[in-house]
Amino acid sequence: MTDLMRYAAELEGAGKKGLPPVEKWNPEFCGEIDLVIKRDGTWVHEGTPIGRARLVRLFSTVLRREGDKFFLVTPVEKMEIEVEDAPFVAVLMRREGEGEEQSLVFTTNLGDEAAAGPDHRLVFRKDPETGECAPYIDVRAGLEARIARAVYYDLVALGETRDIDGEEMFGVRSGGVFFPFGPASDIYE
Structure with a gap:
């Protein structure tokens, strides 16, 4: 999760427009993280809704779907998350x-x-x-x-x-x- 947080900070600091090329990245699978996108669109980490809208937006830009599974990916990390319905x-x-x-x-x-x-x-x-x-x-x-x-x-x-x-x-x-x-x-x- 630390690389993901660092990557999010870099994206936010760089003021990048558009979406990162997550479909081109092939990082190693790092496991699951306790992050759930609820049916109502709320992002919940370790049981607590994430209150920072900009952070949720940044995480959404590195969201990728593979089959029925969802992952947050960076060039060096790939972590599975839960999505109750649609992201x-x-x-x-x-x-x-x-x-x-x-x-x-x-x-x-x-x-x-x-x-x-x-x-x-x-x-x-x-x-x-x-x-x-x-x-x-x-x-x-x-x-x-x-x-x-x-x-x-x-x-x-x-x-x-x-x-x-x-x-x-x-x-x-x-x-x-x-x-x-x-x-x-x-x-x-």
């Missing part, structure tokens, strides 16, 4: 453009932005606890954001029905892609 929560959405040119841009709780489209897919999965369908957007490199309930309602307000392979589907369009929520008959019941 980010989409807390804002704005619409840019109109009609077929419409783009829906989501902002996460940590300041990342992703415009839904071919590179940032919207998906809907059943929540294993509630059985309800929950929307997610790919933010970067396999890291997703669960779309917050209030943002989901905004998303539904922009929805439309389209015929897909003979079935009426309800969904939204963004970045030239139609993302179906599900059959329109399920939505309008």
